[in-house]
Amino acid sequence: xxxxxxxxxxxxxxxxxxxxxxxxxxxxxxxxxxxxxxxxxxxxxxxxxxxxxxxxxxxxxxxxxx
Numbered sequence: 001x002x003x004x005x006x007x008x009x010x011x012x013x014x015x016x017x018x019x020x021x022x023x024x025x026x027x028x029x030x031x032x033x034x035x036x037x038x039x040x041x042x043x044x045x046x047x048x049x050x051x052x053x054x055x056x057x058x059x060x061x062x063x064x065x066x
Contacts, residue, residue: 002047003027007037007065009056017050034060 004026008014011032018028029046031037034055041049053062 003029004048004050005029005031005037005040005046006050007031007034007055007062008050008052009033009054009058010052013052034058034065037065 004021006014006017006021006028007030008017009032014030014032018030021028029040031040035058037051038060040046051062051065055061
């Protein structure tokens with residue numbers, strides 16, 4: 001089963017979205033910044049990417065990542 005990568009700079013938001021999706025039977029991964037997100041995508045592409053647009057303390061924003 002493909003997993004969902006959740007990218008947001010706020011830990012509470014990442015965890016909330018992850019918990020909801022896990023309750024619905026999905027597998028999730030989380031990332032807090034652009035560098036980690038890109039590393040995870042290159043290592044193993046997710047089936048779906050939930051990406052926040054304005055990532056604090058990152059070299060790239062969500063639009064740049066896309």
